[in-house]
Amino acid sequence: xxxxxxxxxxxxxxxxxxxxxxxxxxxxxxxxxxxxxxxxxxxxxxxxxxxxxxxxxxxxxxxxxxxxxxxxxxxxxxxxxxxxxxxxxxxxxxxxxxxxxxxxxxxxxxxxxxxxxxxxxxxxxxxxxxxxxxxxxxxxxxxxxxxxxxxxxxxxxxxxxxxxxxxxxxxxxxxxxxxxxxxxxxxxxxxxxxxxxxxxxxxxxxxxxxxxxxxxxxxxxxxxxxxxxxxxxxxxxxxxxxxxxxxxxxxxxxxxxxxxxxxxxxxxxxxxxxxxxxxxxxxxxxxxxxxxxxxxx
Amino acid sequence: xxxxxxxxxxxxxxxxxxxxxxxxxxxxxxxxxxxxxxxxxxxxxxxxxxxxxxxxxxxxxxxxxxxxxxxxxxxxxxxxxxxxxxxxxxxxxxxxxxxxxxxxxxxxxxxxxxxxxxxxxxxxxxxxxxxxxxxxxxxxxxxxxxxxxxxxxxxxxxxxxxxxxxxxxxxxxxxxxxxxxxxxxxxxxxxxxxxxxxxxxxxxxxxxxxxxxxxxxxxxxxxxxxxxxxxxxxxxxxxxxxxxxxxxxxxxx
Numbered sequence: 001x002x003x004x005x006x007x008x009x010x011x012x013x014x015x016x017x018x019x020x021x022x023x024x025x026x027x028x029x030x031x032x033x034x035x036x037x038x039x040x041x042x043x044x045x046x047x048x049x050x051x052x053x054x055x056x057x058x059x060x061x062x063x064x065x066x067x068x069x070x071x072x073x074x075x076x077x078x079x080x081x082x083x084x085x086x087x088x089x090x091x092x093x094x095x096x097x098x099x100x101x102x103x104x105x106x107x108x109x110x111x112x113x114x115x116x117x118x119x120x121x122x123x124x125x126x127x128x129x130x131x132x133x134x135x136x137x138x139x140x141x142x143x144x145x146x147x148x149x150x151x152x153x154x155x156x157x158x159x160x161x162x163x164x165x166x167x168x169x170x171x172x173x174x175x176x177x178x179x180x181x182x183x184x185x186x187x188x189x190x191x192x193x194x195x196x197x198x199x200x201x202x203x204x205x206x207x208x209x210x211x212x213x214x215x216x217x218x219x220x221x222x223x224x225x226x227x228x229x230x231x232x233x234x235x236x237x238x239x240x241x242x243x244x245x246x247x248x249x250x251x252x253x254x255x256x257x258x259x260x261x262x263x264x265x266x267x268x269x270x271x272x273x274x275x276x277x278x279x280x281x282x283x284x285x286x287x288x289x290x291x292x293x294x295x296x297x
Numbered sequence: 298x299x300x301x302x303x304x305x306x307x308x309x310x311x312x313x314x315x316x317x318x319x320x321x322x323x324x325x326x327x328x329x330x331x332x333x334x335x336x337x338x339x340x341x342x343x344x345x346x347x348x349x350x351x352x353x354x355x356x357x358x359x360x361x362x363x364x365x366x367x368x369x370x371x372x373x374x375x376x377x378x379x380x381x382x383x384x385x386x387x388x389x390x391x392x393x394x395x396x397x398x399x400x401x402x403x404x405x406x407x408x409x410x411x412x413x414x415x416x417x418x419x420x421x422x423x424x425x426x427x428x429x430x431x432x433x434x435x436x437x438x439x440x441x442x443x444x445x446x447x448x449x450x451x452x453x454x455x456x457x458x459x460x461x462x463x464x465x466x467x468x469x470x471x472x473x474x475x476x477x478x479x480x481x482x483x484x485x486x487x488x489x490x491x492x493x494x495x496x497x498x499x500x501x502x503x504x505x506x507x508x509x510x511x512x513x514x515x516x517x518x519x520x521x522x523x524x525x526x527x528x529x530x531x532x533x534x535x536x537x538x539x540x541x542x543x544x545x546x547x548x549x550x
Contacts, residue, residue: 007464101523128425165333180394180474181355182352182355182388182394183388183394183456185405186352187384187407187460187463188463193410197396197406198396198397201397295443
């Protein structure tokens with residue numbers, strides 16, 4: 001009886017260890033798979049040309065990913081630029097100022113935003129944001145836009161990123177002991193001074209982590225962006241120009257036109273680039289996080 | 298002995314929801330003396346202390362009635378500015394909570410939020426109050442390192458310096474040595490005995506021996522009620538109430 005019990009214990013532990021190793025290896029497996037399928041194009045074309053050429057003519061064998069890479073960065077940057085201040089202040093209000101009742105009513109609503117399928121954000125973007133920019137914002141600023149643009153995609157993406165950042169930042173702020181706030185308040189600081197100089201400083205590593213999470217989501221978001229960004233394989237000159245981010249390129253074309261030589265390989269290379277960009281971004285932010293933590297504590 | 302009153306508590310009652318924490322407490326706290334609030338845990342010691350600098354109000358569902366007069370002004374008056382009340386008092390909590398910044402910035406924090414910007418003046422203040430809390434010698438070479446790197450005893454002295462830097466009249470200590478080792482506790486106590494020349498000090502403690510070492514004046518609370526208060530020697534040697542005697546002798550705790 002006793003033996004069996006111990007055996008079960010061992011098996012359970014080993015099995016779970018196996019699962020952990022497997023999921024840890026998944027990233028490498030996926031990366032390797034992508035690399036393997038992207039190899040044909042990498043063998044023929046120099047990597048520098050693939051990454052930095054703006055010429056995208058698959059039928060002629062030109063695969064320049066530069067517009068797509070830049071499009072991805074533009075859309076993500078616009079989204080984060082909008083999302084960070086808004087969601088940070090929302091989270092600060094809910095955590096530091098709001099009455100318990102307001103917080104308990106609002107927080108679930110915000111979490112609900114995260115559960116809305118991205119295709120619905122896409123439709124909403126097409127119906128609301130795109131016309132808004134085409135008919136109002138662009139003429140108001142004296143330029144022309146079809147509405148399908150970096151800015152539209154960025155706005156919709158920002159709204160999709162809101163709940164992620166807000167949720168994490170609220171958690172982070174709640175984890176800061178009240179005594180720390182009291183220490184500042186007891187010195188005669190106002191609430192805003194306390195938030196600005198103490199609470200946000202203490203929460204900085206967590207806030208960075210929240211933003212990273214949001215950025216990662218924005219990088220990879222496909223459906224909504226595909227519907228709104230305009231999908232023109234040209235370098236965007238301003239936020240009112242269309243863009244063609246990597247995820248949209250892959251989702252739009254994979255499975256079609258695969259008779260074109262190297263097209264399949266090129267799209268998998270695009271996936272690999274996207275993966276590397278997101279991974280690289282995560283590593284970079286991890287390094288920043290460690291440095292911040294070391295500096296303040 | 299005739300004592301000048303600094304803080305005057307009138308009919309103060311505090312409720313957490315429907316739970317009474319203080320019932321009709323009326324007591325005068327003497328100027329430039331160490332007043333020690335004693336009593337078993339949960340008797341309202343900390344609540345009384347925190348009512349002095351209005352730190353209770355952040356607690357949700359709290360109800361406060363009565364008055365606390367500091368320098369003759371009721372701090373609960375609607376016209377009173379809360380930051381001004383708090384600036385008059387330095388608070389030492391049970392565990393030190395250094396702000397997430399350098400040692401220097403911790404001490405300079407108070408003066409800065411009250412509008413002082415001159416570097417020279419800040420330097421002087423930081424040095425002065427770190428000396429005042431007898432921490433200067435230990436940290437003068439690493440003022441710009443994070444305060445969290447200090448030992449917990451040093452952190453508590455840093456918190457004292459931080460509190461003194463806003464030039465309060467009163468120091469409030471909420472069991473300020475409970476997280477410290479005996480040596481560090483002794484240093485804090487020594488500071489208090491020194492500082493009472495210039496400040497009114499109110500300390501909450503559940504350590505009777507500490508109360509004996511520090512107190513000029515004693516307030517004894519039991520289950521939210523003020524049982525007895527008076528000069529230390531009277532309370533410790535000749536208490537009028539049976540309950541006080543039992544608590545002092547350790548029959549109840």
